[in-house]
Amino acid sequence: MIEVIDTYGLRLVSGLWTTIELVLIATVLGFAFAVPLALARVSRNPLFAWPAYAYVFVFRGTPLLIQLFIIYYGSGQITAIQDSWWWPHVREYWGWICGIVGLTLNTAAYTAEIVRGGILGVPHGEVEAARACGMTTPVLYRRIMLPRAFRIAWPAYGNEIVFLIKGSVLVSTITVLDLMGQARSVFSRNLDLNTYVIAGIFYFVMIYLFDRGWRAIEARINRHLGERPDTRRKVLPRPA
């Protein structure tokens, strides 16, 4: 195993960096897209609710691999792209760009459902109190609904980001040299299974660290909810 790290370690690390890039960008863009989508899903206006449902249904109901293939190979069909003036500049990154687009659209669908769950979980009493105070709907959303919804959805969203990290390996099939792409490329040279094992360890550690950090943030943003009685340390009373 050490030989693999010696010879190919740098490549794998550069792949790791690409993976982190992809996941970060897709998460941020996906979230930005998901919040309006969730609001549309919750909306009582069918003009918003229906297209939002259709989007979520399609992007959750089809495999990420198909979505990536449609974007990557489908874009090869569109001659307008090949003929455009910017094509020569982006050509070598096209896989990466398609990967970002695919991952973003996919995670936006799942995230929208999670945010929707959070919105539906906001205690109705708080909404009533806000309206009683005279808050208009935009203010209600900004001050009460979204902050509360996001805190409720936090653990589930962390779960979704983990799925995004695991899904990001599929971009290796559209020529992106992320950690998985580098691992496959290295494996095709040395046929040493340890390559994949090392990549697996990288992913495992990445996900483990992310999960720990996510839960630490959860504890902090929910600190106003007070300590849970089951986690309070049992302190013996001092002898009189």
Next chain:
Amino acid sequence: MWDLLQYGDQGYGDELLRGALYTLILAASSVVVGVVIGLGIASAKLAQSPVVRRLAFGFTAIFRGVPELLIMLVVYFGVGIAINKLVGLIGYESRVEIDKFAAATFALGLVFGAFSSEVFRGAFLAVPKGQIEAGLACGMSRRQIFFRIRMPQMWRFALPGLGNLWLILLKDTSLAAIITYDELVREARIAAENSGEAFLLYGAAGVIYLVFTAVSMVATGRMERWADKGVRRA
């Protein structure tokens, strides 16, 4: 353009449908393997011995924390390399190839097993304690309690989670395309590469997956209603 989807020699319709069938076969066999593994790991998580419990939780951590594609590649190449080494020891020189279907089934089964073990564990814990106590009071052995009380009751709690995992499994079968198993995505890819009509063919494959998803959701809804028979609505 649309006649690319025809059945028969001119179109790819029959290849796509055959791929869809292979997808279903892969998913069905993986879920069988996965449920067996999941029940086993869940039992291990509820076992007395802390060593067994640790191992079970470790198994879950690994197979949930590593990308499924990686697991499939390791199983596919790993078993192949292991078999080749073993066979080489005996002296047989030629290369043995592992069956793609078996590798994909095993890999997907392992992942499904890891995720479903959590579902089963929660389901077992959700069976009302009073019933277990009643069984003990009636003098039932632990084995009898397990098969007569725990098992039948836990399905009610497990079905929603399992339904969700099934939908994920259906989509994960697409990973088998990467080890060139002839399921739907692979057929669509071959067709798209030969004809150049990527949107049409991958779109058709996507529609087939949506149909699978919709049918699965109806079927699991039915199963949940069957399992909830006699239970008063919350």
